[in-house]
Amino acid sequence: MDLQIETNCPTTWKFEYESDDPALDNLYEIAKRDQWNVSVDIDWEQDMREDSDVFGRAETGIARTEFFGKLSKTTQSDLLANIAAHTLSQFLHGEQGALLCCGQLVNSVPTVEGKLYAATQVMDEARHVEVFDRYLNKLDKSYPVSTALKKVLDAILAADSWQAKSVGMNILVESLAMGTFYNMMIQAEDPLLASIVKLTAQDEARHVNFGIISLMKEIPRMSEEDTAALEDFGLAAISILLGLGDEVGFERSQPFLDAGIDPDDLKNVFHPQIRDADITLLKSGSKQRSVVTEYMVPNLGKIGLLSDRIKPKYVEMGLI
Ligand SMILES: [Fe+2]
Numbered sequence: 001m002d003l004q005i006e007t008n009c010p011t012t013w014k015f016e017y018e019s020d021d022p023a024l025d026n027l028y029e030i031a032k033r034d035q036w037n038v039s040v041d042i043d044w045e046q047d048m049r050e051d052s053d054v055f056g057r058a059e060t061g062i063a064r065t066e067f068f069g070k071l072s073k074t075t076q077s078d079l080l081a082n083i084a085a086h087t088l089s090q091f092l093h094g095e096q097g098a099l100l101c102c103g104q105l106v107n108s109v110p111t112v113e114g115k116l117y118a119a120t121q122v123m124d125e126a127r128h129v130e131v132f133d134r135y136l137n138k139l140d141k142s143y144p145v146s147t148a149l150k151k152v153l154d155a156i157l158a159a160d161s162w163q164a165k166s167v168g169m170n171i172l173v174e175s176l177a178m179g180t181f182y183n184m185m186i187q188a189e190d191p192l193l194a195s196i197v198k199l200t201a202q203d204e205a206r207h208v209n210f211g212i213i214s215l216m217k218e219i220p221r222m223s224e225e226d227t228a229a230l231e232d233f234g235l236a237a238i239s240i241l242l243g244l245g246d247e248v249g250f251e252r253s254q255p256f257l258d259a260g261i262d263p264d265d266l267k268n269v270f271h272p273q274i275r276d277a278d279i280t281l282l283k284s285g286s287k288q289r290s291v292v293t294e295y296m297v298p299n300l301g302k303i304g305l306l307s308d309r310i311k312p313k314y315v316e317m318g319l320i
């Protein structure tokens with residue numbers, strides 16, 4: 001795994017210190033006001049009940065499938081614990097990616113108000129790395145970064161413009177995070193996790209807003225060619241994240257193998273019933289939301305990256 005990423009994104013000075021963006025100034029004020037402390041604002045003493053899952057079964061797609069119903073009670077609990085650790089591990093690694101990316105944004109965004117805001121996000125992401133690491137230690141189980149997640153984070157870190165970094169991180173990865181945290185607030189059975197995702201989701205909403213405010217202003221000033229390149233970058237990033245086209249997506253098998261499920265049965269595990277478990281859940285009246293159609297794609301639209309040129313591709317992939 002590549003641990004060192006090269007980028008040609010320039011670091012810029014700015015000697016005009018006055019801001020001309022009240023929306024970003026306001027977001028900066030909110031970011032300073034709403035800082036929280038992992039050691040103080042989370043009650044780490046609250047314990048999960050012995051017999052409860054991290055995520056409630058009624059709000060977990062896979063737990064509602066026939067496949068799951070046929071597993072032994074122990075395997076069911078182990079599988080759900082592994083899937084929770086796997087998902088939260090990806091968030092931990094994703095938070096580190098966000099931390100590194102925001103450091104780059106402090107350097108590369110051209111305005112002072114953008115640099116100051118991005119600096120608050122650096123601290124937010126440090127806190128998110130800390131909080132998920134601490135929670136995973138409590139679960140006593142963690143997983144390495146998924147190849148697909150590492151690939152998209154590397155592409156964002158290697159991108160040579162702040163605009164591409166912000167589209168990849170603030171608009172796509174953080175919309176995905178914000179939507180998933182919203183769903184996790186509904187899913188979480190462990191009150192400790194519920195309190196963590198609530199605070200983290202508030203920060204992520206700000207980070208998405210940062211991308212929207214800066215890019216809504218920036219993209220109309222860009223050339224047609226540069227805007228098209230940015231649109232293509234967004235489409236490539238979303239394809240990696242969702243495993244569309246030639247992309248393999250996130251590996252999902254390890255939590256099943258670790259729960260003792262026979263590797264030969266894995267083809268059954270990825271039977272459409274399991275693969276589509278979350279979609280089925282959304283259709284069943286759950287209050288959870290689709291992160292793709294309610295967060296990621298609409299936010300691309302807000303910043304003007306869903307032109308008539310690219311929109312048919314999203315329609316073709318079933319994302320619109
Ligand atoms: Fe974060």
Ligand SMILES: [Fe+2]
Nearest residue numbers: 098174204207
């Ligand atoms: Fe974030």
